Amino acid sequence: MDERAAGAAASVEAMFREERGRLLAALVRRFGDLDLAEEVASEAIEAALVRWPVDGVPPKPGAWLMTTARRRAVDRLRRDQVYAARLAVLQVEADRAGPAAPADAGGDLPDERLLLFFTCAHPALPAEDRAALTLRCLAGLATPEVARAFLVPPATMAKRIVRAKNKIREARVPFRVPGADELPGRLPGVLQVLYSIFTEGYAASAGPDLQRPDLAEEAIRLARILRRLLPAEREVTGLLALMLLTYARRAARTGPDGGVVLLDDQDRRLWDGPMIEEGRELVVVALTGGPPGLYGVQAAIAALHDEAPGVAATDWPQVVALYDVLLAIAPSPVVAMNRAVAVAMRDGPEAGLALLDGLAEDPRLRGHHPYQAARADLLCRLGRSAEAAAAYREALKLAGTEPDRAHLRRRLREAEGS
Amino acid sequence: MKYMLLIYAGAADAADRCDYEEWVAYDKALRDAGVLVSGHSLKDLTTATTVRVGPGGEPTITTDGPFAETREVLGGYDVIDVPDLDAALEWAARCPGSRDGGSVVVRPVAEFEV
Numbered sequence: 001m002d003e004r005a006a007g008a009a010a011s012v013e014a015m016f017r018e019e020r021g022r023l024l025a026a027l028v029r030r031f032g033d034l035d036l037a038e039e040v041a042s043e044a045i046e047a048a049l050v051r052w053p054v055d056g057v058p059p060k061p062g063a064w065l066m067t068t069a070r071r072r073a074v075d076r077l078r079r080d081q082v083y084a085a086r087l088a089v090l091q092v093e094a095d096r097a098g099p100a101a102p103a104d105a106g107g108d109l110p111d112e113r114l115l116l117f118f119t120c121a122h123p124a125l126p127a128e129d130r131a132a133l134t135l136r137c138l139a140g141l142a143t144p145e146v147a148r149a150f151l152v153p154p155a156t157m158a159k160r161i162v163r164a165k166n167k168i169r170e171a172r173v174p175f176r177v178p179g180a181d182e183l184p185g186r187l188p189g190v191l192q193v194l195y196s197i198f199t200e201g202y203a204a205s206a207g208p209d210l211q212r213p214d215l216a217e218e219a220i221r222l223a224r225i226l227r228r229l230l231p232a233e234r235e236v237t238g239l240l241a242l243m244l245l246t247y248a249r250r251a252a253r254t255g256p257d258g259g260v261v262l263l264d265d266q267d268r269r270l271w272d273g274p275m276i277e278e279g280r281e282l283v284v285v286a287l288t289g290g291p292p293g294l295y296g297v298q299a300a301i302a303a304l305h306d307e308a309p310g311v312a313a314t315d316w317p318q319v320v321a322l323y324d325v326l327l328a329i330a331p332s333p334v335v336a337m338n339r340a341v342a343v344a345m346r347d348g349p350e351a352g353l354a355l356l357d358g359l360a361e362d363p364r365l366r367g368h369h370p371y372q373a374a375r376a377d378l379l380c381r382l383g384r385s386a387e388a389a390a391a392y393r394e395a396l397k398l399a400g401t402e403p404d405r406a407h408l409r410r411r412l413r414e415a416e417g418s
Numbered sequence: 419m420k421y422m423l424l425i426y427a428g429a430a431d432a433a434d435r436c437d438y439e440e441w442v443a444y445d446k447a448l449r450d451a452g453v454l455v456s457g458h459s460l461k462d463l464t465t466a467t468t469v470r471v472g473p474g475g476e477p478t479i480t481t482d483g484p485f486a487e488t489r490e491v492l493g494g495y496d497v498i499d500v501p502d503l504d505a506a507l508e509w510a511a512r513c514p515g516s517r518d519g520g521s522v523v524v525r526p527v528a529e530f531e532v
Contacts, residue, residue: 171526172419174502
């Protein structure tokens with residue numbers, strides 16, 4: 001392969017990652033059919049893989065792909081008259097809904113991925129399918145990869161994706177960006193989808209590994225795209241900041257054996273400095289100019305941890321204050337639990353334990369291993385080893401990943417030994 | 419595209435909250451927007467009769483209305499013609515039947531090529 005061919009192959013690769021979602025969105029916008037759009041998008045990319053190494057990369061790669069895909073779509077429609085009639089109706093209505101962006105705004109494909117973000121996260125779709133569809137359509141993951149992301153068999157995931165697409169088509173879930181009046185109602189759903197992808201990547205709920213960097217990075221990549229598309233939405237910025245400030249600690253979160261290393265024991269030199277810096281700048285933007293949002297406040301808490309040279313030097317009074325703000329915006333037992341841990345750092349383990357015990361009756365914490373682990377830790381610090389051991393045993397029953405369990409077993413042995 | 423809004427009362431014995439004016443206003447809004455295809459409200463559940471025909475073809479008549487174990491009771495329906503699901507959901511949310519423990523189920527109407 002000569003240099004030009006190698007360069008072309010590399011740009012197709014990059015195109016596949018970066019432009020697939022954009023191409024798909026533009027095709028969906030035009031044809032109103034996700035399946036058709038996916039098929040012709042793939043065909044166009046395949047055609048590029050054949051043509052570009054020979055002909056060179058065209059000056060407007062996105063437009064080239066779009067033209068190719070559109071021709072394929074028209075061919076299909078000619079072959080299938082019934083399909084064509086239905087799509088013609090859809091297209092007329094799509095045009096009525098709003099004028100299409102000019103074909104060569106910015107010289108290449110207009111970015112219509114925002115439509116896909118909102119369609120994939122539409123509240124009419126089952127919650128479990130929203131993240132899967134987002135990974136499929138916007139991240140461009142193949143169905144088996146999406147299945148792996150959620151630890152379900154590929155056939156199960158294929159069924160779920162077909163079902164979701166079927167609902168989009170048959171119930172006519174619209175491809176549109178919600179208007180300014182609807183945005184506050186719809187955006188949290190989109191952010192929730194991205195955050196759930198991130199969380200699954202950062203702290204896997206089950207499986208052999210504690211972290212799944214591919215998923216976390218995909219979530220960050222999608223959040224960056226969303227932020228470019230909705231630059232004025234501060235919660236989008238807050239979410240991106242939260243992901244960066246959390247993900248910056250990834251290298252220190254596991255030991256050489258893959259085991260869990262808690263925040264207290266992490267080697268802070270392993271934290272990703274530039275990522276923390278970027279996150280901190282974004283937090284400032286997210287918290288400026290209006291009431292604070294859910295993700296912005298969580299990002300601010302993460303920033304306080306990331307800025308501190310050590311656990312003792314962390315600004316705990318400020319952390320507690322931010323948890324108070326968070327509880328006011330979005331009361332939840334998990335937030336109350338984290339606040340209790342911060343209070344323990346500020347006022348001593350006794351104060352924290354009293355707060356944690358006050359949450360014991362909450363059914364939502366009953367299956368939550370971090371709650372038992374946090375209690376156990378405070379009991380340990382108070383020298384109540386027998387009670388601590390009992391709490392660690394409880395946590396062990398609930399923990400889902402092997403590194404979590406190994407960590408808890410270690411702490412249990414320590415509690416039993418003292 | 420046509421959608422049927424199935425309007426359910428929260429429970430069979432729910433107090434009859436006769437917000438007559440609200441329903442009239444909703445009906446008028448549907449007509450004014452030009453989206454109403456058809457709609458009916460149903461009489462009280464105690465007046466309903468269920469017919470089932472057994473495998474032998476003999477009709478079996480049950481006189482105590484629809485399935486007694488169902489808590490939610492269909493009270494009426496509207497068929498509307500709107501561009502997409504979001505528009506249908508908006509109308510469903512405006513329907514007085516979606517409040518006070520009631521619910522509105524939105525179902526796309528199947529249309530067949532002739």
